[in-house]
Amino acid sequence: MTANVNRTRRWVLIGGGAAIAAGFAIREYRLIPPDYTGGQITVAEAHNQASKGEILLIDIRTPREWAATGIGEGAYPVDMRREDFEQVLDQLSDGDRNTKIALICARGVRSARMSNRLTEAGFTNIIDVPEGMLGSGAGPGWVRAGLPLEAYKEET
Known part of the structure; x- marks a missing residue:
């Protein structure tokens, strides 16, 4: 059970990190005059x-x-x-x-x-x-x- 919880947490963190990185990339693009x-x-x-x-x-x-x-x-x-x-x-x-x-x-x-x-x-x-x-x-x-x-x- 603990292994499944850890795996789920890992994927949530990875997904959250990817979403944050994508957000920064879009923000960066929009800030380039x-x-x-x-x-x-x-x-x-x-x-x-x-x-x-x-x-x-x-x-x-x-x-x-x-x-x-x-x-x-x-x-x-x-x-x-x-x-x-x-x-x-x-x-x-x-x-x-x-x-x-x-x-x-x-x-x-x-x-x-x-x-x-x-x-x-x-x-x-x-x-x-x-x-x-x-x-x-x-x-x-x-x-x-x-x-x-x-x-x-x-x-x-």
């Missing part, structure tokens, strides 16, 4: 525009996340933690900081932050994809929307 110039687009718009070559779609998540879900078709996987992140964007955009660059992460928090940071760094047309790959308050996300995915091929 959008100082980037390109606005926001849905995952469907991001896929459509990337497929047509109208935007550079950059998946800023980590290799572990790419391996878990795949990468959205048409997106370039560039880990935002790279020290040369801005230089990689310069290479992908042929040095044109006016290029339309859309950023996507898991749930829209990191992409909003990075959109602001890149705008401060002189990129003039940064677009946020707030749904992310996994969904957020902005929408279902790339995966649940059933948009095409490509397997992540780890660099060797």
Whole structure:
């Protein structure tokens, strides 16, 4: 009996901790003021525009996340933690900081932050994809929307 009570308590604590963490993530996202110039687009718009070559779609998540879900078709996987992140964007955009660059992460928090940071760094047309790959308050996300995915091929 005691083992069942302990197990139940453990799951209640884990569930409560997850709910609190989700609440903080949502609060954090809402507190990020959008100082980037390109606005926001849905995952469907991001896929459509990337497929047509109208935007550079950059998946800023980590290799572990790419391996878990795949990468959205048409997106370039560039880990935002790279020290040369801005230089990689310069290479992908042929040095044109006016290029339309859309950023996507898991749930829209990191992409909003990075959109602001890149705008401060002189990129003039940064677009946020707030749904992310996994969904957020902005929408279902790339995966649940059933948009095409490509397997992540780890660099060797």
